[in-house]
Amino acid sequence: MCGIVGYVGQKQALEVVVAGLRRLEYRGYDSAGVAVIADGHLETRKKAGKLTNLETLLGEDPLPNSTTGIGHTRWATHGGPTDSNAHPHVSEDGRIAVIHNGIIENFAVLREELTAAGVTLTSETDTEVVAHMLARALPAVGDSLQVAMQAVCSQLEGAFTLVVIDPSQPDIVVGARRNSPLVVGVGDGENFLASDVAAFFEHTRNALELGQDQIVTLTAESVTVTDFSGNPVTPRAFTVDWDASAAEKGGFDLFMLKEISEQPKAVADSLRGRTSPQGRIQLDELTLDESVFRDITKVVVVACGTAAHAGMVAKYAIEHWTRLPVDVELASEFRYRDPVVGPDSLVIAISQSGETMDTLMALRHAAAQGARTLAICNTVGSTIPRESDAVLYTYAGPEIAVASTKAFLTQIIAAYLVGLFLAQARGALTEEEIRGILQDLNDMPQKVDLVLDTVEPVRALAQQLSTATSVLFLGRHVGYPVALEGALKLKELAYMHAEGFPAGELKHGPIALIEDGVPVVVVVPSPRGRAVLHDKIISNIQEVRARGAVIIAVAEEGDEVITGFADHVIRVPEVPPLMQPLVSTVPLQVFACEMATVKGHDVDQPRNLAKSVTVE
Numbered sequence: 113m114c115g116i117v118g119y120v121g122q123k124q125a126l127e128v129v130v131a132g133l134r135r136l137e138y139r140g141y142d143s144a145g146v147a148v149i150a151d152g153h154l155e156t157r158k159k160a161g162k163l164t165n166l167e168t169l170l171g172e173d174p175l176p177n178s179t180t181g182i183g184h185t186r187w188a189t190h191g192g193p194t195d196s197n198a199h200p201h202v203s204e205d206g207r208i209a210v211i212h213n214g215i216i217e218n219f220a221v222l223r224e225e226l227t228a229a230g231v232t233l234t235s236e237t238d239t240e241v242v243a244h245m246l247a248r249a250l251p252a253v254g255d256s257l258q259v260a261m262q263a264v265c266s267q268l269e270g271a272f273t274l275v276v277i278d279p280s281q282p283d284i285v286v287g288a289r290r291n292s293p294l295v296v297g298v299g300d301g302e303n304f305l306a307s308d309v310a311a312f313f314e315h316t317r318n319a320l321e322l323g324q325d326q327i328v329t330l331t332a333e334s335v336t337v338t339d340f341s342g343n344p345v346t347p348r349a350f351t352v353d354w355d356a357s358a359a360e361k362g363g364f365d366l367f368m369l370k371e372i373s374e375q376p377k378a379v380a381d382s383l384r385g386r387t388s389p390q391g392r393i394q395l396d397e398l399t400l401d402e403s404v405f406r407d408i409t410k411v412v413v414v415a416c417g418t419a420a421h422a423g424m425v426a427k428y429a430i431e432h433w434t435r436l437p438v439d440v441e442l443a444s445e446f447r448y449r450d451p452v453v454g455p456d457s458l459v460i461a462i463s464q465s466g467e468t469m470d471t472l473m474a475l476r477h478a479a480a481q482g483a484r485t486l487a488i489c490n491t492v493g494s495t496i497p498r499e500s501d502a503v504l505y506t507y508a509g510p511e512i513a514v515a516s517t518k519a520f521l522t523q524i525i526a527a528y529l530v531g532l533f534l535a536q537a538r539g540a541l542t543e544e545e546i547r548g549i550l551q552d553l554n555d556m557p558q559k560v561d562l563v564l565d566t567v568e569p570v571r572a573l574a575q576q577l578s579t580a581t582s583v584l585f586l587g588r589h590v591g592y593p594v595a596l597e598g599a600l601k602l603k604e605l606a607y608m609h610a611e612g613f614p615a616g617e618l619k620h621g622p623i624a625l626i627e628d629g630v631p632v633v634v635v636v637p638s639p640r641g642r643a644v645l646h647d648k649i650i651s652n653i654q655e656v657r658a659r660g661a662v663i664i665a666v667a668e669e670g671d672e673v674i675t676g677f678a679d680h681v682i683r684v685p686e687v688p689p690l691m692q693p694l695v696s697t698v699p700l701q702v703f704a705c706e707m708a709t710v711k712g713h714d715v716d717q718p719r720n721l722a723k724s725v726t727v728e
């Protein structure tokens with residue numbers, strides 16, 4: 113939440129910073145602001161609303177040339193989305209400009225102390241206190257911004273990434289991080305700070321990870337990192353291997369549409385190189401000793417939102433393949449209920465961003481109980497993989513649209529690979545069985561492609577149903593998390609009441625929601641294999657149809673029975689049951705995207721949301 117950019121170098125800082133903010137706007141879009149240093153003083157511009165409002169302001173009231181600057185795009189926590197609450201916040205003496213991501217939990221006490229000392233605060237934010245505290249700390253530490261930052265950070269509680277500039281030290285940018293993300297881009301005669309690499313990867317592919325409680329000082333030529341006590345730290349370097357075009361719309365109207373279309377490639381990329389020529393699962397990145405995978409007695413998945421749905425899908429597969437119990441926990445609840453995890457548990461944190469605070473805190477809690485931890489993550493250099501014992505990266509490429517699409521499919525792929533690796537290590541599946549499942553997985557890019565080729569009628573259907581006030585989603589087995597995911601997409605994009613249920617649960621209460629004309633999307637299990645699930649869902653369809661529901665069935669090619677029970681049938685290719693989520697989710701993504709488009713909503717940046725949720 114909130115996007116942060118800092119720059120010092122030879123280029124016009126404003127251009128670099130605004131371009132970076134455009135790439136980070138998915139992290140929050142309640143307001144945006146910039147500050148640069150010019151002729152020994154600070155100049156700031158900030159505006160409520162999306163970045164485009166700030167750009168208009170900058171057109172009307174330009175900033176002077178400068179090669180040192182910072183910028184921020186906000187997801188509001190403390191204080192509404194107003195101009196005065198927008199970052200940067202500036203100290204009373206006009207000396208320090210600060211931008212912040214996170215929540216300073218003890219801000220009320222700090223605010224009181226400042227007020228008592230005669231400081232007038234001009235915003236409702238928790239951030240502003242930092243600007244005043246830094247300005248007051250500087251004289252006592254010989255005006256060193258880095259040392260003042262150490263002193264101030266030691267007094268802060270909560271989560272924070274802070275980036276500051278000071279016109280009396282015009283060629284440096286200082287950043288600090290605790291719990292919230294901050295990465296360094298190392299350029300040639302220029303350096304960058306940002307919430308994630310998307311902000312600078314068009315300038316440099318060389319990056320540094322910052323650890324917990326670290327302070328970084330940038331000049332155009334140097335990067336110095338210390339801990340909060342001033343002890344030097346050597347940060348880990350990494351290379352950003354994203355394709356530059358990956359963060360552009362590339363001819364699509366929406367990032368979401370582009371990302372939906374990228375799913376076959378994302379799935380293929382996430383499978384590539386993870387099998388030996390002999391057909392064994394080979395996950396070289398899983399640096400945990402294989403004995404860990406043999407000795408654990410349970411698996412716990414912690415994740416939020418779409419990533420949690422991927423975990424729910426994976427539960428069906430991992431339990432089936434390994435006979436290990438798998439719990440899937442919403443990360444935000446995990447550590448507050450004294451969960452039973454320990455050295456015999458493998459805790460898998462699934463996160464596209466690698467920065468979701470709820471997931472990070474759940475992971476830390478699990479690690480503190482002695483659990484072995486494994487991250488499934490899409491973002492190299494992010495906190496969750498860094499703090500896990502092992503990581504399996506998904507190769508979805510940058511996901512810019514707030515609604516998660518390609519990340520979901522690749523999270524399922526990665527979790528399935530972990531499941532197969534566990535089964536292999538434990539001898540729970542034969543080599544031949546594993547080879548067969550791998551073949552099924554390797555067929556999936558082509559199957560997802562087929563879905564994309566035939567998805568057009570879904571748009572027409574969304575248009576037809578766009579006046580509905582409520583849409584229910586039903587599924588059984590792996591179709592249940594798909595139903596949850598379909599409902600989540602519709603809620604977050606189309607702002608409609610949408611709920612997913614296990615189809616069998618409906619009669620225990622939710623069926624009371626059914627009235628004439630309510631659209632019910634049903635993820636229909638294959639009639640092949642466990643036909644009982646198909647039979648049962650037909651009964652569930654009958655139950656809601658009898659009460660006036662309009663049935664939209666997502667069913668596989670060749671399922672002719674369903675046509676007699678559905679008002680609309682969305683076809684997906686025949687795939688093995690455990691692979692079904694990889695095809696049946698795609699039309700639901702398109703359905704939600706189209707529904708939101710028809711309603712005139714901003715699909716890529718839905719209201720109230722941010723892509724990377726870095727507060728609890």
Ligand code: M6R
Nearest residue numbers: 417418419463464465468515516
């Ligand atoms: O970055 P993460 O995968 O940890 O994010 C988790 C959720 O915030 C995320 O999946 C969210 O639910 C999506 N916006 C849903 O489309």
